[in-house]
Amino acid sequence: MKLFGSMEIRENQLYIGGVPTSELVKEFATPLYVIDEALVRDNCRRYVKAFKVNENKNKVAYAGKAFLPFAMCQLINEEGLCLDVVSGGELYTAHKSGFPLEKVLFHGNNKTFEEINMGISLGVGRFVVDNFYEIEKISEIAGKYNTTQKVYLRITPGIEAHTHDYIKTGQIDSKFGFTIVNGDAINAVKKVLEMPNIELAGLHAHIGSQIFDVKPYEDEVEVMMSLIKEIKDETGHIITELDLGGGFGIYYTEADNPRETEEFCELILNKADEVAAKLNIELPTLVIEPGRSIIGNCGTTLYTVGSIKDIPNVRKYAAVDGGMTDNIRPSLYNAEYECVIANRAGDKADEKVTIAGKCCESGDILLTDVKVSGINSGDILAVSTTGAYGYSMSNNYNKISKPAVAFVKDGNAKLVCRRESYEDMIKNELGLY
Numbered sequence: 112m113k114l115f116g117s118m119e120i121r122e123n124q125l126y127i128g129g130v131p132t133s134e135l136v137k138e139f140a141t142p143l144y145v146i147d148e149a150l151v152r153d154n155c156r157r158y159v160k161a162f163k164v165n166e167n168k169n170k171v172a173y174a175g176k177a178f179l180p181f182a183m184c185q186l187i188n189e190e191g192l193c194l195d196v197v198s199g200g201e202l203y204t205a206h207k208s209g210f211p212l213e214k215v216l217f218h219g220n221n222k223t224f225e226e227i228n229m230g231i232s233l234g235v236g237r238f239v240v241d242n243f244y245e246i247e248k249i250s251e252i253a254g255k256y257n258t259t260q261k262v263y264l265r266i267t268p269g270i271e272a273h274t275h276d277y278i279k280t281g282q283i284d285s286k287f288g289f290t291i292v293n294g295d296a297i298n299a300v301k302k303v304l305e306m307p308n309i310e311l312a313g314l315h316a317h318i319g320s321q322i323f324d325v326k327p328y329e330d331e332v333e334v335m336m337s338l339i340k341e342i343k344d345e346t347g348h349i350i351t352e353l354d355l356g357g358g359f360g361i362y363y364t365e366a367d368n369p370r371e372t373e374e375f376c377e378l379i380l381n382k383a384d385e386v387a388a389k390l391n392i393e394l395p396t397l398v399i400e401p402g403r404s405i406i407g408n409c410g411t412t413l414y415t416v417g418s419i420k421d422i423p424n425v426r427k428y429a430a431v432d433g434g435m436t437d438n439i440r441p442s443l444y445n446a447e448y449e450c451v452i453a454n455r456a457g458d459k460a461d462e463k464v465t466i467a468g469k470c471c472e473s474g475d476i477l478l479t480d481v482k483v484s485g486i487n488s489g490d491i492l493a494v495s496t497t498g499a500y501g502y503s504m505s506n507n508y509n510k511i512s513k514p515a516v517a518f519v520k521d522g523n524a525k526l527v528c529r530r531e532s533y534e535d536m537i538k539n540e541l542g543l544y
């Protein structure tokens with residue numbers, strides 16, 4: 112297993128943030144999400160520097176959907192990032208954590224009346240408007256509050272990128288945003304400009320996830336800045352902010368070869384300079400929305416190994432005390448991970464095993480045919496790179512409770528989310544009687 116940030120092996124045991132994993136298990140039990148706080152902060156700082164947040168007034172908005180406990184809202188605020196939320200629940204979490212809401216971008220393709228109302232009344236910085244219906248709703252609700260709400264329009268730029276491939280034309284078949292080629296984008300601009308209580312501050316696009324190549328982003332810059340020019344020429348309105356979304360790829364296994372944050376940001380910023388000069392338009396404030404690339408590698412899940420089933424000449428299964436309830440990505444889209452036996456982390460990994468979850472689903476397999484240093488009931492299994500879309504996608508299938516989350520740093524561990532209890536899980540049950 113590749114070691115990230117503060118991970119190290121001391122006396123054959125995996126340590127994270129200077130804390131032995133055996134201590135974490137003793138104190139907080141398993142399954143447990145462990146977050147390397149120093150690495151999260153370092154990732155934030157690298158983005159802030161590389162994307163020239165202080166120098167050029169660009170913005171890095173952390174995509175909260177990746178992982179959004181209070182502790183994360185507080186950390187990213189301390190590190191000078193903005194926040195992207197996609198629901199009333201995420202907005203409420205940010206609000207209750209004390210996050211300044213003028214630094215929030217509110218996304219979503221079907222925001223309800225209540226969500227829009229909550230966003231406007233709490234003073235959300237920007238709504239990322241997805242459709243014509245929402246333009247009217249925001250204008251109406253902002254009018255009620257006698258305020259003017261700043262918005263971005265979500266544009267479908269005709270580029271869709273996923274991992275190694277991308278499609279540059281077409282891909283207008285998306286539930287998100289205003290399409291450029293059929294005229295919806297420019298019509299949406301005109302509509303916002305004529306409606307009261309709503310102000311067009313910028314444009315937004317997001318082209319996919321786990322993208323390693325910078326070319327689709329460069330194409331996105333070109334498409335979006337051409338639209339900014341078209342808007343200026345047709346309406347006279349100057350778009351001052353351009354949000355390019357997130358999706359920057361990270362290492363999960365040896366098959367992944369991500370670029371350094373610095374290189375990615377520099378290429379994007381250079382491209383924006385070049386295109387602005389070519390089109391003779393002013394360079395807008397640039398915004399990016401990384402989620403996974405800030406938190407993914409910072410998270411490790413610790414499990415206890417329970418039952419082991421060896422089917423000779425077929426497969427050896429080892430089951431852990433979690434599974435698709437704390438990490439649904441392998442079952443959902445065959446996501447792959449690396450792991451190590453934390454209590455024998457330095458031993459040679461030469462035994463092939465498949466790690467099963469405990470849910471009543473044959474598809475609940477966390478890692479298939481991975482190499483470990485032998486595996487026994489009672490071992491602690493550490494799965495790396497579970498920081499993004501692990502806790503945030505966790506669920507209560509089979510009435511399994513959500514694990515705890517601990518931040519580790521400088522030899523100390525802090526519990527930031529309690530483990531869900533059975534009582535927590537039934538608190539909304541009213542029953543028949």
Ligand SMILES: Cc1ncc(COP(=O)(O)O)c(C=O)c1O
Binds near residue numbers: 177
């Ligand atoms: C609009 C938007 N912004 C940002 C992100 C974050 O993507 P990632 O976590 O891959 O960086 C997503 C992910 O789905 C998204 O939909």
